[in-house]
Amino acid sequence: MIAFPNAKINLGLFITEKRPDGFHNLESVFVPVGWTDVLEILPAAETRFESSGIPIPGDPSTNLCLRAYGLLAADFDLPPVYMHLHKVVPIGAGLGGGSSDAAFVLKMLNDLFSLGLPGEPLEAYARLLGSDCAFFIRNEVKFCYGKGDEFSEISINLAGKSILLVNPEIHISTAEAYAGVRPKPSGVDWSRIAASPVGEWKQWLRNDFEDSLFPKYPALPALKEALYAGGALYASMSGSGSTVYGIYEGDAPAGLFPGMKTWTGLF
Incomplete structure (x- = not known):
């Protein structure tokens, strides 16, 4: 059995409070995108995991x-x-690639061995693996809160839009990203975001990790500025970085970032 675990982006990412368990609560909209790894699972005489592509630390x-x-x-x-994982989605890039791989393993095993587990039990298993993992079970646009593993419906219209993802190959660990965060309430009316044109989102949406990571890694704000200069309706860093993306009307421009790792596609 072969599947293609996909990445995600964050539309806004607000770190709202530190929890007693040491984790953080957040608010964000998670959106699946088509940059994928390749995962194969086969019955075998003994359980083995191998990988190719991007080396996994x-x-x-x-x-x-x-x-x-x-x-x-x-x-x-x-x-x-x-299990053989061909790693394509950059690591430490704010795209949830490792979480997606794990969630797809759960879904593939559920199908391969006819376990009959519906979405909620699979999400419960995924939550044991990491905060982003549960999102990839249903793999749909969701408003995410709590640790990023609780969801509610939100209607975001991205029809006719494309995305350009740019990864400068800067590895940012989750611990490094959270070390610079100062939690505070988001103050965002998410229903207003959902009803607003994409070009207006920059008035209200922000990624809280940008405040501490942009001064530390000047390439990141430079990428964001270049995406806007190239016609992006909205641009942001995704997750805890380092990937920066732009959303465009119609097709995203080609050739803006020669020599960098990029991916483009339609929503």
Whole structure:
């Protein structure tokens, strides 16, 4: 079985408070985008995980894909599997790529072994793996709050729009990003955002991580400015960085960032 775990972007990202458990509450709209990894899972004589493409840091035995398998294997006595992940989505880039890979493992195992788990139980497993993981179970535009693992409906109209993602290959860890954050209420009327044209979003939306990361990494604000100069209706850093994106009417411009890792596509 082969699947294509996709990335996501954040429309606005407000860190609203620090929780007693050490995590942070946030408000954001998560939007799936079509930049994908490639994941294959097959029955095997023993459970193995291998990867290709972008090198994945850390011990392969602790990879989120194996942890996702372990959660379901413990409860459903799954047989061994072979997993191969071809990594394409940049790592430490604010796109949720690793979380998506893990969530897709849960969904693929559910299908491969006919476990019959609906969305909510799969989301519960995903929450054990990381704050972003649960979003990728349903993989739809959602208003996200709590740790980023609680959702409600929101209607965002991106019909006819395209996106240009630019990754300067700066790795920013979650710990580094949160170290510079000063939580505060968002003050955002999300229903107003949903009803407003994309070109007006910059009046109200912000990514709180930009305040501390832009001075530290000058390439990031330069990318944002270049996206606006290239005609973006709205531009922002995604997640905790370092990917910066622009949303355009019609097709996104080509050739703006030669030599950088980019992806373009329609919503």
